[in-house]
Amino acid sequence: MPRTAIQAVGLNKWFGEGDTKTHAVRDVSFDAHFGEILYVVGPSGSGKTTMLSMISGILRPNTGAVKIEDTEIWNLSDDELAEFRLHKIGFVFQDYHLFPRLTTAENVAIPLILQKRDWDEALKEAVLDLEIVGLKTRAQLPPVKLSGGEQQRVAIARAIVGRPDILILDEPTASLDGDTGRNIVTFVRQHILSDQRCIVIVTHDARIYEFADRILKMEDGRVVAVGRELLDA
Amino acid sequence: MPGILRIAYRLLVNDRAKFAALLVGITFAVFLMIEMTSLFSGILKRSSATVINIGASIWVMDPSIQTVANTIPLPDYVLDEVRSIPGVKYAVPLYSGAALLKLRDGVYQSANIIGLDDTSLFGRPTLLAGTIEDIFAENAFIAVRDSEFYKLENPKIGAEFELNDHRGVIVGIAHVSSSGLFGVPTLYTTYNRALQYIPNMRFTISYLLVEPKTPTDVPLIKQQVAAAGYLALTKDEFIQKISDFYKYQTGIGTNMLLMTVISFIIGMSISGQTFYTFILENLDKFGALKAIGAKGRELISMILFQASFVALTGYGIGVGLCALVIWLARIYLPDYAAIITYANLGLALVMVVIIAAFSSYVGVRKVLKIEPFDIFRG
Numbered sequence: 055m056p057r058t059a060i061q062a063v064g065l066n067k068w069f070g071e072g073d074t075k076t077h078a079v080r081d082v083s084f085d086a087h088f089g090e091i092l093y094v095v096g097p098s099g100s101g102k103t104t105m106l107s108m109i110s111g112i113l114r115p116n117t118g119a120v121k122i123e124d125t126e127i128w129n130l131s132d133d134e135l136a137e138f139r140l141h142k143i144g145f146v147f148q149d150y151h152l153f154p155r156l157t158t159a160e161n162v163a164i165p166l167i168l169q170k171r172d173w174d175e176a177l178k179e180a181v182l183d184l185e186i187v188g189l190k191t192r193a194q195l196p197p198v199k200l201s202g203g204e205q206q207r208v209a210i211a212r213a214i215v216g217r218p219d220i221l222i223l224d225e226p227t228a229s230l231d232g233d234t235g236r237n238i239v240t241f242v243r244q245h246i247l248s249d250q251r252c253i254v255i256v257t258h259d260a261r262i263y264e265f266a267d268r269i270l271k272m273e274d275g276r277v278v279a280v281g282r283e284l285l286d287a
Numbered sequence: 288m289p290g291i292l293r294i295a296y297r298l299l300v301n302d303r304a305k306f307a308a309l310l311v312g313i314t315f316a317v318f319l320m321i322e323m324t325s326l327f328s329g330i331l332k333r334s335s336a337t338v339i340n341i342g343a344s345i346w347v348m349d350p351s352i353q354t355v356a357n358t359i360p361l362p363d364y365v366l367d368e369v370r371s372i373p374g375v376k377y378a379v380p381l382y383s384g385a386a387l388l389k390l391r392d393g394v395y396q397s398a399n400i401i402g403l404d405d406t407s408l409f410g411r412p413t414l415l416a417g418t419i420e421d422i423f424a425e426n427a428f429i430a431v432r433d434s435e436f437y438k439l440e441n442p443k444i445g446a447e448f449e450l451n452d453h454r455g456v457i458v459g460i461a462h463v464s465s466s467g468l469f470g471v472p473t474l475y476t477t478y479n480r481a482l483q484y485i486p487n488m489r490f491t492i493s494y495l496l497v498e499p500k501t502p503t504d505v506p507l508i509k510q511q512v513a514a515a516g517y518l519a520l521t522k523d524e525f526i527q528k529i530s531d532f533y534k535y536q537t538g539i540g541t542n543m544l545l546m547t548v549i550s551f552i553i554g555m556s557i558s559g560q561t562f563y564t565f566i567l568e569n570l571d572k573f574g575a576l577k578a579i580g581a582k583g584r585e586l587i588s589m590i591l592f593q594a595s596f597v598a599l600t601g602y603g604i605g606v607g608l609c610a611l612v613i614w615l616a617r618i619y620l621p622d623y624a625a626i627i628t629y630a631n632l633g634l635a636l637v638m639v640v641i642i643a644a645f646s647s648y649v650g651v652r653k654v655l656k657i658e659p660f661d662i663f664r665g
Contacts, residue, residue, distance in 0.1 A: 103663045112578055113660045133582055140580025147662055151575035155301035156294065167290035168581050176290065224663055 056087035058121075059220060059252030060109055065118035067104050078104040079115070080275040088219070089249040091242070091265060094256045096272035102256045103224065105272065109254070110143050110222050111135045122220060140168055144213030148225040150205050152197040158208050159184060159193040165216040183211040186245060203234035207241070214246055221246065221253045227262055239265045291581070295589035298569065299596065305568075306597070308561045313601025313642065314608065316554020317635050320547050321609040324631040327543040329624030333468035334533055335526040337383060337401065340463040341410035343496035345508060346525045347378070350518040353532045355525070356469065358383055360490035365517060369495050372511040374504025379404035382481040383493040385471070388439070389449040396438055399473045400450075402481025409496055412475060417444050417459030422477060429459040429475040433466035434621040453484045470622050547634075555642045558601075562594060562646035566653050571662060578659030590650040598643035602636060 067079040079101040086092045086109075094102045107113035109120050111127045120127050122142060130138060144165070152161045159180045166176035184190050187207040189200075197205050206226060213221055223242070227235030239255075239262045247253055255266070263269065271279040288296070300306050332339070337355045338346065347369055349359035369378045382402030387395055403410055403422075411419055412431060421427055430442055439448075446457040455474075467473060476484075482491050497519065499505050505521060512519035520528060534540030566573075573586055609627065616623040 104660075107660045107663050110578075112663065113658075136577075136580045136582045138580075139578070145575075145578055147575060147578075149571070151571055151662060153294075153298060153569075153572050155298050160294070160297065164294065164576070165579055167294060168576070168579065168585070170290070173290050173293055 056089060058085050059088045059123065060086040060254070061121040062105075062109050063119045063121075065105065065108055065115045065120070067101075067108060067113065067115050078275050079108065082118070082272075082275075082277050084270055084277060084280060086252050086254055088252050089247070090267035091247060091253045091255060093263065093266040093269045094254060094272065095258055095263070095269055097258065100272040101275035102258075102272055104275075106222060106224060106254065106256050110145070110220070111139050140165060141216060142218050143220045143222060144216065144218035146206070146209045146213045146221070146223040146226055148228055150197070150209040152205060152208060152212075154196055154198045156196070157194050158189065158197055158200065161197060161208060162211045162215050164212060169216060180211070180215055183215045184208070186214075187211045187241070202229050203238060206230060206234075206238050210238075210242065210246065219251055221251060223253065223255045223257075225257055225259070226255060227257065227259045232261055235259060235262060291585050291589060292592045295592045296596065298572075298589075299565075299593045302565065302568075305561060305565045309558055309565070309597045310601050310604065312554055312557030312561060313598055313639060314605040315557070316550050316642065317602050317605025317639060318608050318612075319550030319553075320635045320638055321606060321627060321631050322612065322625070323543050323546045323550065324634055325609065325613065325625040325627045327540065328628050328631055329626045330468060330539060331530045331533060332465055332626060333624050335529045336463070336465040336467045337399075338522060338525050338529070339465045340412065341381065341401070341496065343381075343410060343522065344499060345497035345505065345519050345521055347495035347497055347512055347517055347519045350516075352518070352528075353536070354529050355383070355494075358493040360488055361492040361495065361517065362490045363492065365515065366492060366495055368515050369497060369508075369512060372508055374500050374507050376498045376500045377407070377409075378495050378497045379407050379409045380478055380492040381410065381494045381496050382478050382491065384481070384485055386450055386474075386485050388455070388474075390440055391447060392440070394440075397471045398439070399467055399469075399471050400481050400485060401473060401475050402478040403475060404496075405477045405479050408477075409498075412461035412463050415460045415462050419459065421458035422475065424456075424458055426454050426456045427458040427476065427480070428455050429461050430457050431461050431463050431473040431475070433463060433473065435466060435470060435472040437621070439472045450484050451486065455484070466622075468624070551638045551642070554638075555645055558597070558642050559646045559649055562597070563649045563653070565593075566590070566650040570653060570657055573654045574657040574659055574662040577657065578662050583655055586654050587651050590654060591647050594643040594647040594650070597646075598639045602639045605635070606632065 063083050065079055065082040068075055068077045070076055082105055094106060096102050108115045114128060127135060127138060159177050162180035162183055163176040166179060181190060181193050184193050187210055189204060189207055192200060197208055226238055243265050268282055270277055334354060349361060351359055366378060366380055369375060384400055386398050386400045388398050389395055408419060415432060422429055430439055442457045444457055448455045461475060497508060499508055509519040613625045
């Protein structure tokens with residue numbers, strides 16, 4: 055029986071009030087497990103990003119709860135939640151959000167620096183992680199000198215440098231060509247996924263569906279299907 | 288340095304164009320603020336040069352006096368009246384007036400003549416050459432070696448000139464702590480010789496210089512002098528009165544204040560705008576930091592550090608630049624009246640801190656408002 059990494063129960067989120075009220079996520083419940091890659095798929099506006107933000111401690115749900123391992127994250131204070139994210143969750147943003155004025159190694163080291171680790175030690179560790187993503191030789195370059203695929207790998211290195219249990223990837227292949235996108239996800243599957251880590255990927259890129267262990271499909275803010283069978287379909 | 292501040296530092300200085308624009312804005316503002324206030328300080332110090340150089344504790348004068356340069360002569364009996372006030376240790380007359388000298392080569396030169404009390408020579412300057420007793424010699428004058436000295440053709444002891452068809456001889460060269468405001472050289476002589484050489488009105492005493500027996504006697508002396516219809520001011524009060532005149536009644540103070548305020552506004556506009564743009568350009572990155580796990584106070588500390596670093600660096604460069612310009616100006620313009628005082632530096636620092644605080648406030652507001660959720664939404 056796989057260990058549960060994320061447990062979302064009855065998540066609801068709406069924006070605005072009265073006539074402008076928009077229900078983005080409706081009564082979403084699901085589990086994600088260690089050792090698996092869970093895809094969240096669905097058309098634009100289906101609530102994927104809102105749901106992702108709620109399970110990663112970024113957007114507070116109007117109702118419902120999120121448990122990561124044994125912690126009810128929405129019972130934590132803002133500072134505790136920030137600390138929790140810093141140590142437990144790694145993020146790969148759609149647009150990478152790398153600092154163009156820092157070197158690649160410094161970008162990767164940011165989570166460690168936020169964890170108050172020594173600067174030199176953090177940079178050393180960042181270079182080791184860049185080696186994992188195959189970019190050790192680019193450590194001293196600014197991210198703008200790297201290709202889109204390389205920047206994506208830098209963002210992955212930054213996400214894993216703090217050794218988080220949960221990895222959240224938001225549309226990791228959106229800005230990449232087909233081959234590069236597949237390479238990235240293959241790389242994540244082969245080198246980043248482990249029994250101690252759960253990876254959640256939001257995407258609507260059908261070309262990479264084959265790398266998922268399970269797929270959670272959303273429409274109009276609701277989960278309409280969960281399971282491996284979506285792959286076969 | 289904590290890692291988060293090191294990141295802030297690199298973000299700032301690696302964006303060379305913005306960093307340079309921020310520095311130029313602050314440096315320019317600091318330079319103008321210090322230059323303006325230093326000019327004003329220089330003018331104020333020079334306007335009180337005679338008071339500073341003579342150094343008497345109490346000055347008795349006509350109540351209508353506004354600056355030390357515009358004297359209204361006092362009747363001789365005032366001297367006796369003041370000397371009779373209990374608490375007065377001694378009181379001596381001082382002559383201060385303008386004269387036209389004819390130098391050896393026939394050139395006419397205006398000069399300020401200070402006539403010291405013949406008996407005590409109270410208020411005498413420090414001599415660089417000659418002895419003070421020589422001031423009692425026939426036709427004797429002591430020239431002050433200040434920024435105007437060259438206008439007397441750099442006289443040596445024994446140099447001669449004419450004053451009102453009287454022969455004058457330089458018997459000493461003196462040093463004083465402050466040069467005058469009006470760009471004319473100063474000559475010291477005795478009170479009686481000054482009266483003899485320079486045409487005068489009915490009354491001849493420009494000021495009475497009074498030394499109290501003890502500091503506690505000052506209020507009584509002032510009160511008694513006031514009762515006689517005159518004004519007694521301590522040295523500091525007199526300097527303040529002169530400063531107030533230049534500040535509030537000549538327009539100089541208003542203009543300087545206006546220029547300082549304009550410099551401040553320009554600096555704040557340039558820096559505030561540039562810093563705001565800098566924050567806007569990095570806003571998504573700050574949002575990403577927040578999502579990763581940076582706390583609000585850590586982001587605030589980054590922005591405060593960046594604003595303070597720019598402000599203090601710009602302040603240092605601005606002060607250095609101003610000092611350099613004043614130094615260069617003095618090489619070519621000995622009369623250039625500008626002095627950088629601790630008060631000027633303090634004022635500019637306060638204004639720079641306000642600029643940094645304003646810039647930070649704009650940035651902090653923006654960064655605290657950004658939601659990490661917006662980063663996911665793109």
